[in-house]
Amino acid sequence: MSETQATRVVVIGGGYAGVMAANRLTRRSDLTVTLVNPRPDFVHRIRLHQQVAGTGGAVVAFREVLAEGVRLVVDTVERIDAGARSVALGAGEDLSYDYLVYAVGSGSADPRVPGAAEFAYPITTLEEAERLRPALEGVGATARVVVVGSGPTGIETAAELAEAGRPVSLVCGGELNPYLHPSGRRSVARRLARLGVEVVDGPGSRAVEVTGDAVRLADGRELSSALTVWTVGFGVPDLAVRSGLTTDALGRLLTDETLTSVDDDRILAAGDSAAPSGLPLRMSCQAAMPLGAQAADTVLSRIAGEQPETVNQPFAAQCISLGRRDGIFQFANRADTAVRWKVDGALGAKLKETVCAGVVGHLAGEAAKPGGYRLHRMGGGGQRRERLAAQDAPRALDRTA
Structure with missing residues (x-):
């Protein structure tokens, strides 16, 4: 089949979801797959705290994770024209598509x-991490750093810096990582204490103002800070909004349960920028890669004239590194609620490292053998179906009123 006859698929975003989707689409030789990404390299986001601390790198060459059959275009997308089935690139070129996978990921929220x-x-993108590292060097190794936000990124950053000998305060804005089971939270708190991290939690610990040398809290306390790291909240690019597509309140592309846009059956979404049925999954590589695989499968099913499968995404855990020698692997049920079972200490650190290496391994494996990835077909999304049923009940009443 000639290239002019091939089905053209454009994937926007070269993160965990976009790379997985692009690789999987190469299962068919009659597709042309183009990946548009603003950087020439893959960013392993779950290692960005190591990039900042100088204990590891977060940049991986695309040749290590991207299938040879995928065309990489290093550029930004300014607008999607769904009617014309084209995307306008920052450099001025337009790319036409037959199917589009929207996987633009997430970044820092407006503070x-x-x-x-x-x-x-902030520290959610490579550019932010690269800006932060020289700033840390500039204030000196003995100057206090305040990390605001006690989710995984905040905890990992605080631990990594403290292990290097820096004085660090971690502002929780309430409870230390509310996702964790209480036993897991106690384990993390003990490790942070051993590292010398000052954990500022409880009522009144929300940051209400940042200055050049301090962080002020809701209860009136003021923490001295030579440098403040902000890890509170995630946002998504506004490309879908700018393109006139239907989104949720945060700006994630609204889809059905097959990850198909509610506006256009030629547009799919995956990863942090997708909101299937208005019930987005937790922003994480744990969800992004399966969603990328499913978005690709939906495209392939539509081309083959088959009925696409629906989201059935389970969760297994949340893993957090606590420096290079400690960590926690907090198990969860398939509804993504933490349970008492955990692995911590040195073994927890090894499990986290296994996960980090395994993510790149999954992407590289799908590049080498498209269709080999299977984690999105594990099942266990029963609670999601219950939430959907509960969501649809009032709509059914409205329709019959």
Whole structure:
């Protein structure tokens, strides 16, 4: 089949979801697959805290994770024209498509706290991490760093910096990582204490103002800070909104349970920027790669004239590194609620490292053998179906009223 007859698929975003989708689409030789990404390399986001601390790298060459049959275009996408089935690139070129996979990922949310945008350093993208590292070097190794936000990124960053000998305060804004089971939370708190991290939690610990040398809390306390790292909240690019596509309140592309846009059956979404049925999954590589695989499978099913499968995504755990020698693997049920069972200490660190290496391994494996990835077909999404049923019940009543 000639290239002019081939079905053209464009994937926007070269993160965990986009690379998985692009690789999987190469199962068919009659497709042309183009991946548009603003960087020439793959960013292993779950290692960004190591990039900042200088204990590891977060940049992986695309040749290590991307199938040879995928065309890589290093550029940004300014707008999607669904009617014309084309995307406008930042460099001025238009790319036409027959199917589009929207996998633009997530980034830092607008902090909306006075002074945070001016004085704090976010850490959700490679560019932010590269800006933060020289800033850390500039304030000196003995200057206190305040990390705001006690989710996995905040905890990992605080631990990594403290292990290197820096004085660190971790501002929780309430409870230390609310996702964790209480026993897991106690384990993390003990490790942070051993590292010398000052954990600022409880009522009144929400940051309300950031200055060049301090973080002020809701209860009136002021923490001295030579440098402030901001890890509170995630946002998504506004490309879908700018393109006139239907999104949820955060800006994630609204889809059905096959990850197909509610506006256009030629547009699919995957990863952090997808909101299937308005019930998005937890932002994580644990969800992004399966969603990328499913978005690709939906495209392949439509081309083959088959009925696509629906989201049935289970979760297994949340893993957090606590420096290079400690960590926690917090198990969860398939509804993504933490349970008492955990692995911590040195073994927890090894499990986290296994996960980090395994993510790249999954992507590389799918590049080498498209269709080999199977984790999105594990099943166990029963609670999601219950939530969907509960969501649809009032709509059914409205229709019959």
